[in-house]
Amino acid sequence: SFQREDHVTLIPLPRLTEADTKAFLSQRDDTALIADQLSHWLYQETDGNPLFFISLIQSLREEGLLENELDPDWFTRIQTEPNRTLPEAILASVGSRLLRLSKTERGVLDWMAVFGRSLDFSTLQEINNQSQITLLNALEQLLARELLLEIEGKYDFAHNKIREVVYHNLSAARRIFYHQQIGSKLEELTPSSADSAILAHHFEGGQEYDKALEYWLDAGEHALDIYAYQQAVQHFERALALTDQKAPQMDAYLGLGRAFTLSDDYDGASAVIQQGLLQAEKAGDNLRRTQFLYAQAQNANRQHRPDGGKEEVEAALSAAEQTGNDHYLTLSLLLLTEVHESDGNLGSALETADRARAVSHGLHDNLLEARALLEIGFLHAQRADFDKAVSAAGLGLQLLEGTDDRNALAYGWNILGRALGGRGDYSRALDAFNRCHEEAGIIGDRYLLAQVFNMRGWLHRELGDFENGLKLDQEGIKSAKRWDKPSPEISARLNLCLDLLQLGDPKRVLGLLEEIEEQINAGSFGFHSWRWQLRLLHTRGLCALALDKPAQVAALAEEGLQLAELKEARKYIALNHGLFGVALAVLDRVDEAVRELELAVALADEIQYQPIRWEERFQLAHLYRQKKSLKAAGETISEANEIIQLISENLDDELLRTTFSKMTLDLYHQIVGDDGPGK
Template identity: 25%
Template sequence: MDERSNSFGYWLRRRRKALDLTQDALAQKVSCSQAAIKKIEAEERRPSRGLAQRLAEQLAIPAQERAAFLQAARALRTSDRLPLDESPIEALTAAAASDGLAFAGEQKSPFVGRTNEYGQFLGLIARLTAGSGQVVLIEGEAGIGKSRLMHEVARYARQRSLPTLVTSCYEIERAIAYQPVIDLATQACEATSETRLRRIAPIFLAEIAALVPVMAARLVERVPLSADFPEARQARLFHALGQLLDALAQDRQLIVMIDDIQWADDASLQFLHFLARQMAGRPLLLACAYRDEELDDNERLASLVERLRREPHTRHMALTRFGPGDTEMLIERLNDPKLSAPDLAVRLHRETDGNPFFLWSIMHSLSEGDCAVRDAGSLPLPDALRDSVRRRLARVPHEDRPLLDLAAVLGRRFDFETLLALTREPEERFLHAIESLVKRRLLREDQEGGFYDFSHEKVREVVYRDIGIARRVLLHRAVAEMLEQHPTSKTHELDARLAEHYERANVWPKALRYLGLAADHSQKLFAMRESLHWFDRAVALLQAHPEAATQAQQLALYERRGVARAQAGQTEGAVADFQQAIDAARALGEHEQARDVLIQLGMAYRRADAYEQAIVCLDEALKVSLAMGDERHAADTLYHLGTVAWSNGRNDLAISYHQQAVDICERLALTDLVAVQAFHGRGEAYFANAEPAAAIASFSRSLDLARGIGDKSYESENLMMIGWACTGHMGLADYQRALSHFDAALAIARAADLQWHLGPTLIGRAHVQMALGKFGAAWADLNEALPRLETLRLVRYQIMAHDALGCLFLDLNRPEQALPHYERGLHVALDAGITYWRPRLQANLAIAQLRLDIPCDRAALQAAHQYAQDHSEAWLTLRCLEALAELALANGDVDGCITHADQLLALATRGDMRALVGQAHRLRGLAWLAVNAFESAQHELTLAVTLAEQTGRGRLAWECHGALARVAAGLGDGAGKNNSEARARTIAEQIVKDLGGSGLTSNLTSAP
């Protein structure tokens, strides 16, 4: 039996035939080209790990034999003899090709001139064992050898069985969202075991599956992804991809290499920045290469490089051109008789100035023998890179050039079958042409995937630009039609490619359609810059060729771009698009469509905190719905109006709007999302009006409805709001109930990674922990919440976080640390032009100033109080009354203090807000104490401390015990004084104990 009968390819062919499968049928089953199967069976190629696994599945290899099958599939061939007539350069090319790495670039020459940089990489890989990551930024001009250096490092890592992911970015794909990230994630999914993948949270697996088809195919069941802000969804995706990389690494060193990031899309650059910041505790080496000449014109790249270089674990590696010695070494290593002239190294270095790609291109031309080295004028001098490349192209046989042109139109990577279908040439003729182009190193064959690529992007660019315009249009049209009929790419990538080809083919209607689809796909992936890129191209095309779309299609395009612009925070552009869509809808008599766009316009204004404009739009939409008798849409619009009013501190309007929405829902017996929102909105209005029990009833109704329709987002939000209504500073002071609801809300939000909900829920839970004296836990929650909110640009919740941090320091008797947070919160609110939470911040600022003996702005405090009263913001009125009472007391105005304390007591009693009732009694007690009315003071303070202890409000109890000690001293009750001081001291000591390890300090003493 000969050697081939024992080979993997021979065995594969027999197994395929035993199952009555043709090569084409097997190729389709395992998602590769027929040519790839041919080459595997002919022992000309080894399958990739992923392809080998798919072959094992489709060929029904028994489980007990699968490991042996995969090992045989990936084993190196026993013989790699080269043809005797190959030149030294050809031999080096074939040997280098056997490693199967897929970097663009002329990487088949000997590896010289980068010893220092290569050694640095090996040192960094060794240091990864310490558990901390490294980022390497490789910078240099085109052709300097960035790709080759990464190629060699990746080969080193793979030879040591380290998980290694490599990809490149391509200029033609720079607007396809997440293209390099998808490449990396696909490789990671294929290389990660099922067991390791199942350890990733289901919501994260679902996010990865939405991006990576390979993952989608492996998930039998997928949890639904909740609607959320694009920033929140993107953050969840980034965390999911981080977990995927961890699952692949399995605590080993992981190498990730990305070439040509100057052509990466914005979303991918954002992910790179996220990953780089997360690497401190991961054994991960991230290497990114880019062209330095792009930094001046590519603002996104320059920004990323600047931010990455600020990271302590980032190394910057600027590659320089070869020196004369490197050029001489390159010639020596090639050992080609045609390159043996004694002065050739000097001449080559002088003419190329040491650019490795120029060197290699010229040396390749000389090796082919078309010009003599002895002739000084015969060197293909690269005054421009194009001149050098064109000399190589001129030697391509005339009959092979059409195939090269077609490959250049296809773009970067293309497979055998696609190219064959487009050429319509006989298979043998086609094979001869493509093998010739590979041999000439104009095309490069991917040994593992059955794909082809140009040896260098500049080669493709020169070929493409030299195609005549008319021929180029026809080629793009042929490519587009073939891809449309026989798709070979993932949906989002295919739409982008079809958009490119049809636009360059001057087929305007189809170009417009696919531009819109590419934009939609990017939007679903939260890549808003890329989405707007496609939308902008579609609108530009429409303006140049209005006949390409009907009026209805034009209306829809502007509306869709308006939504994308609003999500991206481009309010001015969104308004312009929505207004154009509204005008077009009205012109067509599409009143429902105009109404729907009006709602979108109103919500765009709300997102930008432009509340007055939002109300104008929503009011008009409401009138249209009522005029049409469309009560369901009327209820929906009323909810939005109420939310806008509530967000802007106009709770009086919010109460009215939300009640009307609830009335409609109850009359129509609605149980859908409109009803969920209506009851939730009414709960918020009650809550803001200091009616926590009524608020809880509405939130509970909304919670039941949300669970009925499976809406996790509103389930979490309703639980959160019930928690807020049970807090002490704004609700019933039922802290255990509040804590259980916050914990339940957080569990849902973390499981579904609802970024929008995490911030306010953590802030609410922090308030509960502060009330219970758990300041360390509160500090941890707030330090998690604020960075999230700043990342997501959620201004209103940033204000709440700064307020909560101020309250934490105020409760620890650190008003000097509280003051900057209140000032920062007010500054953020004023900058955003919103009144949300501002009265409370103004009140807290005054309290902090009073405790620091700093004069406070009485007029500003009174104005805040008046605003809260006028707009039914009773929750904010309560805090303003506390501040006014403390201000009066500080100024010696006992009657004023009692008056404000009485108002506080009445309002808090109405809502059964026991902690605030206790605070009112404390203020009354302090007022009586100030005029030595000791018995009245004792009565009030005893009521206050009883309520504080019943609710578990430690800080309030501490204040009351301190005041009672002073009352006892005034009454001559030494034992009572000592007892009160002891109880205050116990509370203070417990708080200090709880702060251990948090980095916080308390200034609480036994005598407040």
């Protein structure tokens, strides 16, 4: 031993960190350009063990895998060829340690290597069939030799490379036998769906392919239920690889299509859904045909195409009606609701959502009924029936209590936030959006995560907190672009224009609006082009007002009013009446201005849209004074003051209460011109 030599000094080598591995690779000519990609994988493979790290690097170099850093397939080849992660140096190093073990100790490692993950003593005894004392003695020796670790009552290999070497050294027949035994033992323990992937793995390793197929399908469904979409893809792909039987193939195609859709791989989803649909039609399987048509419609709808996937949705609806399948009828009706809403046909959308609720109620399916209620809430919010929207969203969330559908919960809190914010219940709206963000974060719903930023930005702007509103909308744009979510992106960009306008930069806003209009006309933002046009027209009108172009303001307000009335969008009807009235006032058409502003205030009072309720009352008070109607002016200012006071009292956030008070006072001075509200 070197320890006996006087001239030898033993230097212990600490484990490398991931930063150490990256630094090492960055200094070598053949790995410098791929250091970022390679360092993380190497660190995961070796756990920072210097011997394993150097051995693996040398093996890759000798295989020629590091000679062409521009080859796009090099990293895939490294990851998918297991033998490359076990070079001779590692096999020899670990192998020499294994040779010193007793037969019992080696047997324990063999079973654990096939088991593939940490396990407790009782599970190890179940699969190993050794007496307690024999097994305890073996474990103590393996722990002492630092081949195993014990953490919180569970045993695992001290390094994954040890497990890989042990597994590598087993004969094929022994691996198959061990996998069969482990699968059978685990199956006896009455496993839940959460264990299906483990069972599938062992039964496939044990060449019991029918059982493996059954468990891979179940594992895929479980992964979908817990929003682990990439895992679901892997499980369903394993199922497909194990069978040529039509029924399980179709089930795997259906699950795989759903997983691809939910992970935003729309092309992948379309391909496998089409394969499954062709099989179902060829087999005359009407139930599965209905399921595939719905999956196809859902995939088309989630892409936010301008037509909302109308053709696919109508095909799914027709199939559900023909088969009398009320479950898929409800789901298809909910998609049709989104198609109508995308067209701006809010009346038809609401009728369709009401029908979906009635069918789901007959099924006694709380989850489906909740989803229908949330769509009804969304539509009422679009029509500025904010109280009805709050009621529908609240009922939907009540039905979702006790369920594990976090996707529906996240959407429900989003709808409730919109409805509460629409009627000026700002603190509760912010709380609802916080809940939406929390639920969406748990399941990784990128659409809602991107959208919730501009929802918060909207509320901060309405409360005069323009700086934070700007920051939130900028984050919303960044997130939407990163995740390719066009609808939240345009919403945040239009919000950003309003932020910049409030901060005094109307010329810049006009330039941004031109870019947005070009993209709307090109169909870049898919869904809801009518809504984007409404917001675009109104924001342009505000810009023209800031640039002292009242005639242009009036023209834009009239155009916006026509579109808003066509779509029954009452919030924008009120906004455009108000904008038109302000433009007419600047043009000295006072009587017409008063009429428009009174229409705006009356509608805003009806729908409880707060910004118009108080701000346009300031405008009216100013015009009443011009007309010498001092009593009407005083009453109008008092009404505005009461509205402002009530909003302020209900704000929990001190900063927002301060910014709101400052904004309202500034606007009062700007519009009315005396000492302040109530004077």
